[in-house]
Amino acid sequence: MSEPRKPKKFINLPQYPGGKKAFVDFIVANLRYPEAAQQARIEGAVIVEYEIDSDGQAHPLRILKSIGYGCDEEAMRVVSLLRFSKPKNRGLRVSTTTKTAIHFRLAPQTVIEYSIKPPEKSQPAPQEKKPEVFGYTIEF
Secondary structure, three states, X not given: OOOOOXXXXXXXXXXXXXXXXXXXXXXXXXXXXXXXXHHOOOOEEEEEEEEEOOOOEEEEEEEEXXXXXXXHHHHHHHHHHOEOOOOOOOOOOOOEEEEEEEEEOOOOOOOOOOOXXXXXXXXXXXXXXXXXOOOXXXXX
């Protein structure tokens, strides 16, 4: 019989419970688009670097790429809400540093344009000209 394989990783790192999809869903659910960024039509990504400690909390937070208009503060607020699972490493306290890109995208706007044209004056339809037929009679 084959023996169960040993894990290849010696030290387990903190993981977000539920995996990557749950991580993205949490960010989308808690992200609030700043009013100043909406008015200025600002879009982009804020990259936040943070350390996950042995308790699964993210701190200290540092902005690596900024877009301003309150988006940086909102990205830091959402990342500070994250709670990661505590890894079991035989009594070792492990902390890891990671980066996350928080994307700010505006919903597409529906643009309605109105244009008013003056009514076209209806001109009487030109009467069809009857073809002119000429006949020649030659007598000798």
